[in-house]
Amino acid sequence: MIVSTTSSEPIAEVSGLHKRFGAVHAVNDVSLRIGAGETYGLLGPNGAGKTTTISMLAGLLEPDEGTVVVAGTPIRPRSTKGREAIGLVPQDLAIYPDLSGEENLSFFAALYGMPNREASQRVTEILDVIGLTDRRKDRTSKYSGGMKRRLNIGIGLLHSPRLLILDEPTVGVDPQSRNAILESVEALSGEGMAVLYTTHYMEEAERLCDRIGIIDDGTVIAEGTTAELTASIGEQERVRIEVNGQVEDAVEHIRAMDGIADVGADDHALVILASDGSHHLPAIIGHLTDGGAQIGSIDVTRPDLEAVFLHLTGKALRE
Numbered sequence: 001m002i003v004s005t006t007s008s009e010p011i012a013e014v015s016g017l018h019k020r021f022g023a024v025h026a027v028n029d030v031s032l033r034i035g036a037g038e039t040y041g042l043l044g045p046n047g048a049g050k051t052t053t054i055s056m057l058a059g060l061l062e063p064d065e066g067t068v069v070v071a072g073t074p075i076r077p078r079s080t081k082g083r084e085a086i087g088l089v090p091q092d093l094a095i096y097p098d099l100s101g102e103e104n105l106s107f108f109a110a111l112y113g114m115p116n117r118e119a120s121q122r123v124t125e126i127l128d129v130i131g132l133t134d135r136r137k138d139r140t141s142k143y144s145g146g147m148k149r150r151l152n153i154g155i156g157l158l159h160s161p162r163l164l165i166l167d168e169p170t171v172g173v174d175p176q177s178r179n180a181i182l183e184s185v186e187a188l189s190g191e192g193m194a195v196l197y198t199t200h201y202m203e204e205a206e207r208l209c210d211r212i213g214i215i216d217d218g219t220v221i222a223e224g225t226t227a228e229l230t231a232s233i234g235e236q237e238r239v240r241i242e243v244n245g246q247v248e249d250a251v252e253h254i255r256a257m258d259g260i261a262d263v264g265a266d267d268h269a270l271v272i273l274a275s276d277g278s279h280h281l282p283a284i285i286g287h288l289t290d291g292g293a294q295i296g297s298i299d300v301t302r303p304d305l306e307a308v309f310l311h312l313t314g315k316a317l318r319e
Ligand SMILES: Nc1ncnc2c1ncn2[C@@H]1O[C@H](COP(=O)(O)OP(=O)(O)OP(=O)(O)O)[C@@H](O)[C@H]1O
Pocket: 021, 024, 026, 044, 045, 046, 047, 048, 049, 050, 051, 052, 053, 168
């Protein structure tokens, strides 16, 4: 298994977590570290153990075994110590439909015991981060599902946690809200927040996460950057070039280039496999056009996290 560690100040340190529900070993020896300013993605299908892991990380569920330390403080379910460092945004919404977005945030700020002046400034900041400033006065019963989800994230951010935990925050939200959520996470990470992001959408993990743990059946089966994970399965980039004219003569020439794994041809196209196929494109195109061929479409397919998951488990990430 690839294991990569963060180089920044560790904010979340999870070691050897186990949780069983009867015969189900929901979380089986999960360890991970997340540094300041780092977004860590826990990527896995439904039922893989993501929610159970973060419930233990946030101190809501007692692990059978293992330890959690956040911002230097051990987290234990029966103690509130260290909780102020954690912002947990669960899948379930906890907002009041009769209150506006702004009133919801102010209500939770008061609940956290924030002095009025500090609260009002923080609420303004949060509305900006989650992109709801212009809708702040509307009752949340009028909000779309995505806007409610964004407000839920805002509530998790009120007390300025060092670690923000988001449990599948974009499931069932409209594209505009989805984008707003991804942009908020990028901005928060840029400001130094550690983020744990669970998802079964590989595009989100690829876009947001500095490192990704792939979880299946309660076990993190691989961990690394997207590039490390895709490289680990030894799959190549596939470059398909549509060509008007003869391609057979070019096949041997391209095959002899350094770094080319294989070349195939049919009547109208060359298919080239290489670990860094796009890097070779200029030389390949130069060779083809010098030989009088006309180039049509060029299509580069890179191995992605879906391919990694399939390779490691024999299953598709999405059902
Ligand atoms: N309270 C519980 N009692 C019994 N089994 C549970 C409980 N919570 C979770 N499980 C089981 O543990 C396993 C992991 O569930 P978990 O919710 O952590 O997965 P997940 O990756 O978050 O998936 P999802 O996206 O569906 O929430 C599943 O088999 C689930 O049915």
